[in-house]
Amino acid sequence: MATVGFPLHRSVFDDNIKLVSKLIRTCDVSQRDNHGNTPLHIAIMLGHKECIHLLLAHGAPIKIKNAMGWTPLAEAISYGDRQTILLVLRKFKQQSRESLEERRPMLVQALKDIGDFDLELKWDFQSWVPLVSRMLPSDICRIRKKGSRIRLDTTLVDFTEMRWERGDITFLFNGESKPRQSLSVLDNKAEVFQRVRYEDSDIELEEEVDILMSSDIVAAQMSTKKISFSRAQSGWLFREDKSEMIGDFRSDFYSVNNLVLESRKRREHLSVEDIQKNKAIMENISKGTWDNSVDGTNGQQLERRRSLQSPTKTGYTWDDYMDAPPGQPPCLGREWISKESSKSFKATIAMSDEFPMTVEVLLDVLEVVAPFKQFQKLRDFMTSKLPPGFPVRIGWGSIELPASRFPLPASRLTLHVAMCH
Structure with a gap:
């Protein structure tokens, strides 16, 4: 059976705006569930706009990542509703400014x-x-x-x-x-x-x-x-810890072990033309022919991107979502291409x-x-x-x-x- 303890998450999942309005006064809007999702993650993935507005008005964080490393802004881009992306982006910048001022x-x-x-x-x-x-x-x-x-x-x-x-x-x-x-x-x-x-x-x-x-x-x-650090060694016959002067400072050298950069990319929101254009840019960079001072618009104003057609409504229930292995939730929004x-x-x-x-x-x-x-x-x-x-x-x-x-x-x-x- 589904794990209990996330009433605000469930009310958002069910798009029960009256219950969300009640629970949001006492529940932590930044709480993450078994999959690392906050209520805002869920609202955006399911396209529940009233919940999105209400959560943002009560300070739901934008920078927070779920277990798969995605923020609410990333999920908004995937869903493809332009006004939601703009709203979340604006709130993200506001929260960043407030954090810096604090x-x-x-x-x-x-x-x-x-x-x-x-x-x-x-x-x-x-x-x-x-x-x-x-x-x-x-x-x-x-x-x-x-x-x-x-x-x-x-x-x-x-x-x-x-x-x-x-x-x-x-x-x-x-x-x-x-x-x-x-x-x-x-x-x-x-x-x-x-x-x-x-x-x-x-x-x-x-x-x-x-x-x-x-x-x-x-x-x-x-x-x-x-990650771990071990003293770097020098010398052929007699090995010893490596130290030397770097500028005016005596320095000890270390080897860094188990350092990994992990990267994920999603493109379910992109058209075939978008993918081809982005690929061409990266190929030009690798060939040394990319001119980053030219945007390809010839000075013309770009037409604003339109909202994507909303993804097909998921048939998953709250129990289906919560019973999934932690960090491996079913896809609630647009089908992932990663x-x-x-x-x-x-x-x-x-x-x-x-x-x-x-x-x-x-x-x-x-x-x-x-x-x-x-x-x-x-x-x-x-x-x-x-x-x-x-x-x-x-x-x-x-x-x-x-x-x-x-x-x-x-x-x-x-x-x-x-x-x-």
């Missing part, structure tokens, strides 16, 4: 508490696939901090799976300013600047919905559950106790002043349980797992860190 006093205080510094980071995304290396980005990023003020200079403006953008950009963060005036961006080539807006315009949101509706739904995570890949990394890391900064401080600084799209792989790694010290050098290569049916391009990321004097 953490802002703590971040500003952390900046005041640490000493002033001048830090230079260099990272390179490289590939062993011919002609791809020159298409992948690298960057030298300099961070200067004084009091609660930060300046970050970078040449890599944005990096996503399909495109990246070069520039000469400076982020200026002033912790003493009002929240809506604290972050500015300077384009040093164009000699212009602007205050970072905390809210996207309606046109920008609509354009983002178009992109979401025409792209793969991707869930990628760095699996660190089984691909999975897994990449195992061979990594080495140099840790220094002498480096005058902590990992937590660096991540806090970067979170304040810059988007993290291009740093996500590095961020996931650096938030795992590292050996003592600061990672002054990280280098990893990747190998494809035999079980991977949809391999990703072999690549490596190298990070070099130095304090500037």
Whole structure:
């Protein structure tokens, strides 16, 4: 029999809006069931719009993932109702802003508490696939901090799976300013600047919905559950723990074991034309012929994507759903079309106790002043349980797992860190 204990989930499943209105006052809207789904996941997968509106109005979280790694926004894209996607996307951005504002006093205080510094980071995304290396980005990023003020200079403006953008950009963060005036961006080539807006315009949101509706739904995570570190060895006859100077800092080297990047893609919402177009873009990237400054529209405004026809209503009952093995629920929405890949990394890391900064401080600084799209792989790694010290050098290569049916391009990321004097 079905497991009890999820009354709000069940009322949403049954589209019992009166009961949902009653239970939502006392139940946790972020509670996850046996499959990791929140009530909002279920409402979106089943297309229960009144429940969706009610749950969002009561703060149902958007960023939370179910057992298969999908957020409510991902399920909204799969279902294909444009207004629902827009509503969930808008709420997601609002929740992100509110979360940052809640953490802002703590971040500003952390900046005041640490000493002033001048830090230079260099990272390179490289590939062993011919002609791809020159298409992948690298960057030298300099961070200067004084009091609660930060300046970050970078040449890599944005990096996503399909495109990246070069520039000469400076982020200026002033912790003493009002929240809506604290972050500015300077384009040093164009000699212009602007205050970072905390809210996207309606046109920008609509354009983002178009992109979401025409792209793969991707869930990628760095699996660190089984990760372990062992001291790297040096020497031929007499093996000993490897240590050496990196810049001015004595550093101990470690081998990183059991580091895996897992990726899932879904495309049940895409047309044949969408898939062919996306495939052509990726092929052009691999051949070195992709011009990321051209969008193919010849300056014409794209027609807005229309909502998809609603998926066929599921015949599953609540008992069917709850009796399924944990993490393996029946498909409640559009039938899944998915691909999975897994990449195992061979990594080495140099840790220094002498480096005058902590990992937590660096991540806090970067979170304040810059988007993290291009740093996500590095961020996931650096938030795992590292050996003592600061990672002054990280280098990893990747190998494809035999079980991977949809391999990703072999690549490596190298990070070099130095304090500037």
